[in-house]
Amino acid sequence: MGSIGGVANCNTELAGGGSELTNGYHPATSMSVAAKPATGSERADWDRHWRSLRGERSTFGRLASLVRRSILSHAVRHYATAHFPPKGVFVEAGCGTGEASRRVPVAGRTLIGLDLSLAVLLGARGRPYRAVVVGDLRNLPFRGESLAGVWNLGVLEHFTPSDGTSVLVELRRVLVSRGIALLFWPPRFGLSRLVLAPVEWIRTVFTGRRFTFFPDEVNRLRSAEHALATLTAAGFDAVAVEMTPRDAFIHLVVVGRKP
Secondary structure: OOEEOOEEOOHHHHHOOOOOOOOOOOOOOOEEEOOOOOOHHHHHHHHHHHHHHHOOOOHHHHHHHHHHHHHHHHHHHHHHHHHOOOOEEEEEEOOOOOHHHOOOOOOOEEEEEEEOOHHHHHOOOOOOOOEEEEOEOOEOOOOOOOEEEEEEEOOHHHOOHHHHHHHHHHHHHHEEEEEEEEEEEOEOOOHHHHHHHHHHHHHHHHHOOOOOOOOOOOOOEOOHHHHHHHHHHOOOEEEEEEEOHHHOOOOEEEEEEOO
């Protein structure tokens, strides 16, 4: 198995052969590459986004990192402790830097981070994962019924409603029976939107060029009812939908269980 800059090149393993979890993915490997990645333009957009936040002059990048480490990480720990079973394999599907998940209790659990962007995985800070995987949420490189739980923060709003449902169906596929999906899904009325939207508008007006802090967010939740309907459409049983000061009212915390 070759490597580039410390990143394992696992295309051969993914192409075939048995494994504990996936079509070739082995949890002892530091990094793998999904067999069917998303389009090059999507990957490039996310690579560009994460590189911009890592820039030394990125005030927003530093602020976002602080929020992930000091606020969101406590919320993720709370909900992971409350809803995840104590043992098994768990995947953060769209892990980004991994900072928000740095406090997830590891004892008895194997934690894996998956993201479309190789750039963010190479530069991830404070990640708790045993392994990281480059992959597409619409085509996860894991066998059916192999994971005890999946989670993510600020991911599903970037998929169209139909693609978002497809992602949830794919998450359900890889979960064991009664496996948990823990989703921090931003609503239209979340605090981050109320703070960032005016800044985006002002900068767009003054520069004459559309500006957003994140790649397009086309599927923010409209309400708790919207979250429940989306879970049901993907075949999940709804466990909880909450908006809480634990994460500074940034997300609706949506918890689904595979029947």
